Amino acid sequence: PAKTAVGYDLQSGSLRVAWSGDFLAFDARRYGIVSAPSIAGTVSFLCSSPSWGLAPVHYHGMYQHGRRVVLSYQVDDAHVLESPGASKVPGSLAISRTLEISPHKNPLVLTLLDRVNQITTGTDVAQGTWKGKTTRLLVLAPGIQPVAVKDAIVLDLPPSDKTLRIKVCYSPADEKTTVAERREAELPAEDLQALSRPGKSLWPAQLASPGILGKEEGPYQVDTIKVPFDNPYKALMFIAGHDFYSNGVLVACTMHGDIWTVSGLDEKLESVRWRRFATGLHQSMGVRIVDDKLYVLGRDQITHLEDRDGDGEADWYENFNNDGQTSVGGHDFASCLETDPEGNFYYIRAHEGVVRVSADGTSHESIATGFRNPVGLGVGPGGVVTAAPQEGTWTPKSCIIEIRQGGFYGFGGPQVTPKRPLGYDPPLCWMPRLQDNSSGGQVWVTSDRWGPFQGQMLHLSYGQCALLVVMREEIGERSQAGTLKLPYLFKSGVMRGRFNPQDGQLYLTGLKGWQTLAADDGCLQRVRYTGKVVNLPMKLKVTSNGLAITFTDPLDEKTASDPDNYAVDWWNYRYSKEYGSKDYRVSNPRQPGREEVYIETARLLADRRTVVLELEEIQPVMQMQISFSIRSEAGVPIKQTIYNTINVVPGSN
Secondary structure (H helix, E strand, O other): OOOEEEEEEOOOOEEEEEEEOOOEEOOOHHHHOOOOOEEOOEEEEEOOOOOOOOOOEEEEEEEEEOOEEEEEEEEOOEEEEEEEEEOOOOOOOOEEEEEEEOOEOOOEEEEEEOOOEEEEEOOOEEEEEEOOEEEEEEEEOOOOOEEEEOOEEEEEEOOEOOOEEEEEEEEEOOOOOOHHHHHHHOOOOOOHHHHOOOOOOOOOOOEEOOEEOOOOOOOEEEEEEOOOOOOOOOOOOOEEEEEEOOOOOEEEEEOOOOEEEEEOOOOOOOOOEEEEEEOOOOOOOEEEEEOOEEEEEOOOOEEEEEOOOOOOOOOEEEEEEOOOOOOOOOOOOEEEEEEOOOOOEEEEEOOOEEEEEOOOOOOEEEEEEOOOOOOEEEEOOOOOEEEEOOOEEOEOOEEEEEOOOOEEOOOOOOOOEOOEOOOOOOOOEEEOOOOOOOEEEEEEOOOOOOHHHOOOEEEEEOOOOEEEEEEEEEEOOEEEEEEEEOOOOOOOEEEEEEEOOOOOOEEEEEEOOOOOOOOOOEEEEEEEEOOOOOOOEEEEEEEOOEEEEEEOOOEOHHHHOOHHHEEEEEEEOOOOOOEOOOOEOOOOOOOEOOEEEOEEEEEEOOOOOEEEEEEOOOOOEEEEEEEEEEEEOOOOEEEEEEEEEEOOOOOOO
C-alpha cells in the first residue's frame, strides 16, 4: 500500500493521528534537534480525546517483531496489546489497529474518532466527517459494534471473562473498495501474543571500523575508534552517551535515536565492529548498564532495552519510567543517565533540574533546580552528584555544581532565603571560557589502571573538546575545587565518559550541534594510560594562609621552592540576567578586571610532591588562576594553569 503512518500518545494509550504520503519534516537548524518535526504527509484523521476516557492508563512498553510493533499497556484492570498495521487491499489507503484486551471486571469505552459530524453507524461499520474528510470504520469483532456518542464514535466494552480481540480498519469513505469487499478482504484480528515474540532481525550487518592508535609521547595516548558515518541505514551518528557490558562490549546512543553496540575494543582495535541494536528513541542522550541490563534515557522516558532471543537486536522496549515532563522547547533535552551506590538513577533537564528515579523505576523526584540548558551530570562512586549548566543568563560562566537536596543554582533569577543569601547556591567551581565555554558531564576514575588519578573526578568540556582533572576538597560541609585541562583535543564535543571494565581505560563520546571546536558530527575515543610519568597536579587544598598543590610525581626542589615560578590572580563574576559576565576586581566589585595576589613563599614538603604557597591574602573568591613553570625531580618542565574557586577558607568564620 501507499505509505501510511500513525502517532500514539503513550501516556494515555491513544491513537492520535494518522497520515499518508511522506513521513516527517525536520527543521534543518541544529541538525533537526531543537525543533519538533512536523507531519510531512496528508493527515487522514485526528483523535483529540484520550482513547480510554478517564480510565487510568500505564504504558508498559513496545515489542518489536520484525517490522511490526506491539504496544503493551494497562487500562484500569485490563492488560491491552495493540498493533497498528496497513491494509492489504490493493490500492487502498486503509490503516488498521488490532487490540487484544485481557479479561476485565470493569467496563471500558474505547474512542475511535472524535470531533466528527455527519456520523452514521451500522452493525460493524461507522463513518464520520472531519474537515470535509469522511473516514469509514470497519470493526471486526463478534458482538461489538461502533456507536455514536455526541461527536465521537466509540466502542462499549462490557466486563468480560475472556480475552477480546478487536480489529478496526480506518479508510476513506470514498475509496473504490466497497464495505462488503473490504470486509471480505480484511484478515481477522491477529494473535498479538504471537506478534509480541521476537521476529526476524532487521539490522544484521556488522560494520567493520578499525581504530587508530594514538602516538602521543606522554603518559596518555588518545586512540580513535572510527564512527561509521557512512552506514547502510543513513543514520546520523551524533553520539550522546555510552556504557559497557561486563564483557567490554560498548553500547552507544545517538542524539537522533539509534542505539549501537561496539565490539572488538581490544588493545590494537583492529577488529572493531558496530551493529545497530535499536532505533526510534526520542533524542537518546544517556546510557546506563546495570547488572548487564541496558537502560537508555530519551526525552520522553527511561527505556529498558532487552534482546530476548539473543540475535543482537532489541525486541522489547520497556518503559522503565516516564514520569518526567517534557515539551517541544528547543533546550528541553533529558541528558546523562547515572546511578548511585543504592542503584537510583539520575538525569538532568532544564525545567526539571536534577532528577532522581528509584532503582525499581517506581518513583521520580526533582532534587535540585536552577540550571541553564544543562547537558552534563555525574555521580561518583561515593554518591556525590554533580552537574554542569551552560554559561548565559543568570549563569555568569561555566561551572561544576555539587548537588544538594533542594538546592537552587541560579537560572531564572535569585531566590533569596535566610540560608541562601546570594539568591543561589554557589557551585563547586567556576571555569573561565578558555577552560570550558560549554560543559559536558563528569566521570570519576574508577580504574586502577589509569595512572595516579584513581578516585578523582574528571570533567568534560563540550565546547573545548577537552578533558579536565577536577581537584575537589571538602572543608566541613562545604566543598570546592580547581580544574586542570589536559593537553588533548578530541574530535567532537565530548560529553560522556566511562571506564571499560575489561581494559580499565577511559572512553569518551561526543557530538556537535552548538558552538564547539568539534570537527566531526560524533566521536568515540579512548584515553589510554601508557605507564609513563605523569608530572601533573592532582590535589589542591586551600589553607588558612594560602594553597597546597600536590603533584603526581616528585618535584625539583629548587624550581618548586621559588615563589617567582608561580603567579596567582583572582576575580569575581557578576550574577545577573545579562549573558555571561565580565571579570570584576575582588577589591572593587564594580570595577572590571583581575588582580594579582602576591606570593610570599613557596615551600616543597618532605613528600617532595606537595608545594605550599603562602599568599599575602586569602579569602573566598569565585575565580582564581594559579600558573606555574617548574621542573620535575627528573628535570622535566611542568608548565600548567589551574583555575579554582574558594568557597571557604579553613579556620575562617
